Amino acid sequence: MTLPSTLPSGHPRQRGFTLIELMVVVSLLALMLGIGIPSFRNFMETQRVKTAGSDFATALLVARSEAIKRNTTVTIAPVGTGWTTGWTVTGGGATLATQQALGGVTVTTTPDPTASVVYQGNGRIASTLTFQFSGGNTSSVRCVSINVSGVPNTTSRNC
Secondary structure: OOOEHHHHHHHHOOOOOHHHHHHHHHHHHHHHHHHHHHHHHHHHHHHHHHHHHHHHHHHHHHHHHHHHHHOOOOEEEEEOOOOHOOOOEEOOEEEEEEEEOOOOOEEEEEEOOOEEEEOOOOOOOOOEEEEEEEOOOOOOOOEEEEEEOOOOOEOOOOO
């Protein structure tokens, strides 16, 4: 069934939206964006911190595995002045992996902020270390701790 092209009054049938309908839709869209954008920023920051912590824990597992496989020391060292600028994994005179600077993520470590993680040939490290990854928001924190057995543990709380 097709609609007639004119109304019974003889006026042509109008198609599209009225200005009022368009303004209502734009207002609702603006309201939804105003509510959603801050939540999205928080989500993105949390994901950035979570990814950085996971990348570091993966690098630790790779270093431990390579140390055991090669039966030699493997070192994870910060690039430049600290861990926030990235890290490298080296063993047996070769670079095994690298990580670039972490945008928007701060890394603090205890006890020594510039200490390297050195895995021995048996997969162990000399002392425990703790790395805290955080963003601008205090609620987005990831803690990566390594005990003397060399196995990293990741938690979503302050160290």
